[in-house]
Amino acid sequence: MNRSVEAPLPRFPVSVTVDIVIFTIRDDELSVLLIERGKEPHLGRSALPGGYVRPGEDLDGAALRELVEETGLDGRSLHLEQLRSYGAPDRDPRGRVITVAYLALGPDLPTPTAGTDAAGAAWTPVGKALDPGFTLSFDHRAILTDAVERARAQLEYTTVAAGFCREPFTISDLRRVYEVIWGVALDPSNFRRKVTKTAGFVEPTGERRAAEAGRPAALYRFGGARVLYPPLLRTG
Amino acid sequence: MNRSVEAPLPRFPVSVTVDIVIFTIRDDELSVLLIERGKEPHLGRSALPGGYVRPGEDLDGAALRELVEETGLDGRSLHLEQLRSYGAPDRDPRGRVITVAYLALGPDLPTPTAGTDAAGAAWTPVGKALDPGFTLSFDHRAILTDAVERARAQLEYTTVAAGFCREPFTISDLRRVYEVIWGVALDPSNFRRKVTKTAGFVEPTGERRAAEAGRPAALYRFGGARVLYPPLLRTG
DNA sequence: TCTACTAAAGGTCATGTTGACTTTAACCGG
DNA sequence: CCGGTTAAAGTCAACATGACCTTTAGTAGA
Numbered sequence: 001m002n003r004s005v006e007a008p009l010p011r012f013p014v015s016v017t018v019d020i021v022i023f024t025i026r027d028d029e030l031s032v033l034l035i036e037r038g039k040e041p042h043l044g045r046s047a048l049p050g051g052y053v054r055p056g057e058d059l060d061g062a063a064l065r066e067l068v069e070e071t072g073l074d075g076r077s078l079h080l081e082q083l084r085s086y087g088a089p090d091r092d093p094r095g096r097v098i099t100v101a102y103l104a105l106g107p108d109l110p111t112p113t114a115g116t117d118a119a120g121a122a123w124t125p126v127g128k129a130l131d132p133g134f135t136l137s138f139d140h141r142a143i144l145t146d147a148v149e150r151a152r153a154q155l156e157y158t159t160v161a162a163g164f165c166r167e168p169f170t171i172s173d174l175r176r177v178y179e180v181i182w183g184v185a186l187d188p189s190n191f192r193r194k195v196t197k198t199a200g201f202v203e204p205t206g207e208r209r210a211a212e213a214g215r216p217a218a219l220y221r222f223g224g225a226r227v228l229y230p231p232l233l234r235t236g
Numbered sequence: 237m238n239r240s241v242e243a244p245l246p247r248f249p250v251s252v253t254v255d256i257v258i259f260t261i262r263d264d265e266l267s268v269l270l271i272e273r274g275k276e277p278h279l280g281r282s283a284l285p286g287g288y289v290r291p292g293e294d295l296d297g298a299a300l301r302e303l304v305e306e307t308g309l310d311g312r313s314l315h316l317e318q319l320r321s322y323g324a325p326d327r328d329p330r331g332r333v334i335t336v337a338y339l340a341l342g343p344d345l346p347t348p349t350a351g352t353d354a355a356g357a358a359w360t361p362v363g364k365a366l367d368p369g370f371t372l373s374f375d376h377r378a379i380l381t382d383a384v385e386r387a388r389a390q391l392e393y394t395t396v397a398a399g400f401c402r403e404p405f406t407i408s409d410l411r412r413v414y415e416v417i418w419g420v421a422l423d424p425s426n427f428r429r430k431v432t433k434t435a436g437f438v439e440p441t442g443e444r445r446a447a448e449a450g451r452p453a454a455l456y457r458f459g460g461a462r463v464l465y466p467p468l469l470r471t472g
Numbered sequence: 473t474c475t476a477c478t479a480a481a482g483g484t485c486a487t488g489t490t491g492a493c494t495t496t497a498a499c500c501g502g
Numbered sequence: 503c504c505g506g507t508t509a510a511a512g513t514c515a516a517c518a519t520g521a522c523c524t525t526t527a528g529t530a531g532a
Contacts, residue, residue, distance in 0.1 A: 016252070059334070085318065098289075100323070193511090194489090194490085211500085211509085215500095216508090217509060218510085230469060449477070449478045450477085451479055453480060477530080478527100480527080481526070484524095487521100490516085494513070497509075499506105500507080
């Protein structure tokens with residue numbers, strides 16, 4: 001019988017982990033938090049932060065806990081969403097390990113504090129992490145690739161881009177998020193028109209930010225809207 | 237490395253299953269394949285088809301296998317994609333069971349053949365399955381709700397709607413897919429313009445289908461395009 | 473055969489959004 | 503005061519959309 005709803009649990013040894021792709025923007029580059037593994041397998045290699053789901057713990061709860069442990073940040077203040085699960089039988093040499101990948105976004109986050117597992121943690125530009133010469137552990141390259149594509153798509157239909165900006169922010173700050181993640185240049189004027197005319201995306205604080213050069217930019221905060229309608233499409 | 241067992245896996249009893257939300261359109265209603273559970277827990281209740289992931293089996297492979305077992309259909313000819321994973325600690329009274337939900341779409345599929353576990357399988361309108369008076373097993377109501385929303389969103393940005401139509405199909409057939417899944421009426425003329433002018437969505441076969449009444453409709457086949465650009469948005 | 477009915481297919485037109493581009497505003501340093 | 507710089511706002515054509523109308527091509531019935 002294929003659907004053994006009565007079979008004793010578990011059918012075979014399975015472990016479940018969560019891995020988190022934490023994105024931020026540093027120095028105009030999309031960056032991901034990678035740790036250096038301190039144990040076998042893949043000792044010394046870079047990997048996504050993550051860990052085992054604990055008994056009595058929800059998947060989202062495990063992701064939140066790992067996020068706090070790795071970055072010291074309260075995940076409830078960040079955008080955190082499930083990406084997808086990965087379960088190839090040979091993805092972990094130790095045995096059958098299925099991982100649930102999460103995507104987290106935040107404004108220019110502090111360098112993770114040393115301690116616990118985050119000792120070897122560092123922000124790495126995504127371009128570097130996905131370079132053919134860069135080795136990632138397990139199937140983390142595929143996970144990271146999927147996460148980048150998800151983030152790019154999310155910018156089109158949602159307001160998550162604001163999650164990359166520390167408030168208050170300027171329209172140019174927000175535009176740079178799109179430009180960095182999409183890897184294209186956007187027309188500043190058209191971008192402003194779109195963003196300011198979309199109800200609930202940004203709302204002005206009334207303040208201005210003195211710039212190094214040029215006219216001072218008006219400051220905004222996030223407006224609370226979740227979806228972006230109509231979407232802000234990448235030019236096909 | 238021959239120290240592959242160095243880090244003992246913090247194992248507690250975990251099982252991993254795949255559950256499949258199989259959608260089709262029958263009698264102008266979005267319908268989902270539900271089985272009647274023959275065993276505890278939830279004996280006699282409706283549930284999504286699914287089963288345990290086997291050793292040596294990929295998640296996608298498990299979903300494909302379950303799809304074949306439940307419907308007798310080759311999943312490679314259907315649209316099949318991972319939806320998301322569900323892992324609340326108490327979602328299964330037997331113990332810790334984490335499930336990876338999949339979404340499958342197909343044209344008006346045959347009633348599942350009796351035999352194996354599909355004996356109690358039946359197509360159920362989604363409206364009925366999500367009715368407060370209808371009881372679904374485990375967290376399958378939440379999974380189904382998420383699947384419906386995913387399907388609705390997919391119609392906007394992709395060409396999966398064609399996957400609900402048996403070829404060759406008419407523009408009206410395709411339009412009915414949108415109307416049924418979105419639950420709105422679309423302007424036939426504007427819909428045709430959009431669909432036929434989107435490169436790769438549909439291509440004419442040159443044939444016509446005699447109708448019960450009215451002018452015979454031209455027949456089309458799927459054009460092979462995956463994404464729909466610009467998207468066909470639900471009117472906000 | 474003629475007429476009514478039906479649905480497909482195609483056309484019109486006003487509206488709104490987008491992309492490319494220009495102009496004005498506000499601040500800097502020298 | 504002037505040139506440089508960036509923000510902000512405006513212009514305009516191209517395009518996509520929604521609402522609506524007309525024509526086409528078939529069936530059923532008198």
